[in-house]
Amino acid sequence: MLARSAAVFRKDVTCEFRTRYAVNAILLFAVTTLVAVSFAVGGVGVSQSVQASLLWIIIYFSGMSGLARAFVREEEARTATALRLAAAPGAVFGGKLLFNLALVGALEVIVVPLFVGMMDVRVEGWPLFLVILAVGSAGLAVSSTMVAAIVSRANVKGALFAVLSLPLLLPVLIGGIRGTQAALSSAVFGAGMEWVKLLVAYTGIMFVLSLLLFRFIWED
């Protein structure tokens, strides 16, 4: 199962590097938003809670611009049927999830250092900050992969992705924002422990639910 997921993942990465559509969309969107935000408030010096919210808003909307791609591409290129024949639903879901995890990871590797630099962010607790980002982006990738699968089967694809993702991602956003606030203001890891727990629990629930339900989205 893992090996097959890895195969789907490799296929997606190869396809992605032919056009670089998702990577370009996500990273350019993120950098543009980041520049706009720091132009607006970078010099003013905003409070830590505003910084934490802005960071997660940038991550969320950048993700929304490209994370649906993994499934929408299969429908647009009419390769979905071939993929359905070639791999079990679980392997397809695993591969797409890995692909989206990689995308969110790449997004954060670029956006977070830029954000910290341009917005003049002081992070008191780096370990907590990094853990929150890691678990939060896993949650983002898990929930949005399932929603992407749903959206790719619907008739209206563009706007629906953000509309459907937001409710399922709200717990992730709330946990991410509050946990980041805790990491910015306190050097103690335990300060944000409840948010780490919330993110881990919610990501776990969504992962199991997606794995169980994916079959019904994927197969007609």
Next chain:
Amino acid sequence: MALKLLLGVWMAAVVVAAFLYAPAAEGFRQSRIIFFHVPNAMVAVVAFIVAMIYAVQYLRGKRLVDDAKSAISAELGLLFAVLATVTGLVFARVEWGSWWNWDARESSILMLLLVYAAYFALRAAVDGAERRAALSAVYAIAAIAPMVLFTFVVSAQMSELHPKGTLIGRHALRQEYRVVLYSAMAGFLGLYLWLFRTRTALAEVRMKLRRY
């Protein structure tokens, strides 16, 4: 028909009792809002859980009737959640001076409204009854995770304005309040069941007509 009549009389009695039988409010912990606000919120949660159960039923049996029931229950849940929000708004204005205070429970119900509003956006966006049924069933099941999180974890743990322990506990409520509250709960639950049955009957007739 009998159920409808009984329900009408029962709800009328609950409304009369709420204002005449239950004694006047004593501070915040006992005020008449609980007869309408609390049952509405409770029925909304029940309706969302029923929507999830019928979604599971649909995925197991692929009968379109189950999909219709799931959608009807989600719709009624949304209706009752809106009613709970509106009664809460009016009460917040009187009790705390502003319509909206970003209390944990208030934020939670807002999230809940968003979750199930998106459900209907999804239903509207898919053509083909089977595909719509499958996709919205998956969403209705997945939506239970944020629903449970917001209603039972966030709001119960972090609410600052809403009272805790008002409803449960031996000396939490006066006798009169308890009687009226439980009757109101039964009444609103009956209202939900009646609406659900009526709407289901309508959906079944529609399905039969479409076949001819």
